[in-house]
Amino acid sequence: MRVSKRVMSLGTESAFEVLAQVEQLEKQGRNVINLSIGQPDFKTSENIVEAAVKALRDGMHGYTPAPGIEALREAVSQKYSSDHEISLDPNNVLITPGGKPVIFFAVLMFGDDDGEILYPDPGFPIYESVINFSGARAVPYALSEKKDFSITADAILNRITPKTKLLILNSPHNPTGSVSSKKEIEKLIAGLLHYPNIGILSDEIYSKIYFDNLMPNSMIQFPEIRERTIILDGWSKSYAMTGWRLGYSIWPKNLIEKAIRFAINNHSCVNGFVQMAGVEALNGSQDDLKNMITIFRKRRDVIVSGLNSIRNISCVNPKGAFYVFPNIKETGKNSLTLQNDLLNQEGVALLAGSSFGSNGEGYLRLSYANSMENIEIALDRMKNYFENPPKK
Ligand SMILES: Cc1ncc(COP(=O)(O)O)c(C=O)c1O
Known part of the structure; x- marks a missing residue:
């Protein structure tokens, strides 16, 4: 074979x-x-486990809506809106089985055979793997120890070509624990305004795990690029729920329907009781x-x-x-x-x-x-x- x-x-x-x-x-x-x-x-946490058990006992055993149950999309949008002082429409939220599928969906959405996708090096190995799978060319941009492994706008902008389709960002960062500085993000965004067709996938799966009150910036906070930015986040790391397989993503209006199609083709929907646990995680005690x-x-x-x-x-x-x-x-x-x-x-x-x-x-x-x-x-x-x- x-x-x-x-x-x-x-x-x-x-x-x-x-x-x-x-x-x-x-x-x-x-x-x-x-x-x-x-x-x-x-x-x-016990309250999260209890919410899942209750949902199972209440009979939440069937298929659920492909984008995620309303209660969870609503909870994500409320939490995100208050954390980042924006107004996020729950219809732009897609619930997924873990954060990882979002990498697949975003990369396949942009990764044509003649395209290039930028990703951090060092970086989460799945980026390069999935870019190669998509047929696009994987183009690394360097993170340097001299800059505490945080992004530098120039290192990214210098690698853009007419073929660049998507830029992957990750902060807080795996494997280095770095957090992108606001100054470099702003410089990067100013540069990206010259390339309006490049999509952005911002992997923020570690968004809640930061120190010394230095809350990382989410790429959702920058209205200039909102219409081309996809946010990946989830419950795995922040709520110690890696095995539950529960993630979320925020998509621009013009991409969300396509992302939902990926979900329908790939996994149909996410377990209802796990989503109820996700609601409790966001709305319950922190x-x-x-x-x-x-x-x-x-x-x-x-x-x-x-x-x-x-x-x-x-x-x-x-x-x-x-x-x-x-x-x-x-x-x-x-x-x-x-x-x-x-x-x-x-x-x-x-x-x-x-x-x-x-x-x-x-x-x-x-x-x-x-x-x-x-x-x-x-x-x-x-x-x-x-x-x-x-x-x-
Ligand atoms: C940078 C990064 N993105 C995404 C993921 C995937 O998270 P999940 O387990 O929710 O699929 C991980 C997990 O290790 C990660 O380190």
Whole structure:
């Protein structure tokens, strides 16, 4: 059997491969501290779980409207409108099974064979994978450690050509935890006004996870580009609901009907009881979210200073999400070697920076969605690896 060229062009997320390796080692009795996984180590709040259980008991077992149930589209629009001081029409909201399908829909909507799509490097590996699948050319723009991995307008604008169809942005950012600065966003938007046909996909899945009261800007806040901006967000990270598969997206008026068609063709609709849980997450108490962020901030401080105390490693201070992206260039080893060595020799699972694009080489990604105790043990093990190499 020969599968299509398009399918052969799909990439993957190495996080899932490392997870399988971790499980294998654990089966052999090894203790592994997993800092590779991109999901909060918190349980979904009880009130959210209860809302889903109630909806199931109330008989919410059938198909639901393809764009999402009215109560949830309404809740998203109210929350978004108040958070960002705009007026968002619920008819522009599409509920999806997780945030990921929105990447697929947006990229396929713009990704013709002769088109180009810009995406961040380092960046979430699914962008490049799906762009390749669409047939468009994947054009990376660099995020540099010198700028704390935050976007620079020039690095993006310089890569635009007459073929550019879509620009993907991501803030707070996976894998670096950077947050785009308002100054650079404004400069970027001023530049984009010269290219009115380029769409924008702003992946804001970590929008609620930020520190020091420095709330990230949403691209929805800029009216000059609203009619071509797609926002991706969801419940996975903010409400510790990765396994529920619940996301949302905001589409401009001229694209929402096309996005709904993608939904109808792809998954029909999202489980009603999961959507009721989503309503409760947005409208219920936000205390657990606040608490989670306080804990993440403490861990961030410990992991950044711990990494900076290891010989030949340096780490910038991220402003959001729950990742750090330390520089390992001075160690003289490449990131995949370190990923394998640290897992097999020290029992610390983390990801090679190279799995996030060629600019990720020379870095590692560690997720601090793990207990403080485990983070401290992992730091000790890393220190041991880097500072006490085995005698030959
Ligand atoms: C940058 C980014 N976008 C999107 C997603 C997908 O989120 P979800 O699990 O809601 O599909 C992730 C998950 O890791 C992510 O890191």
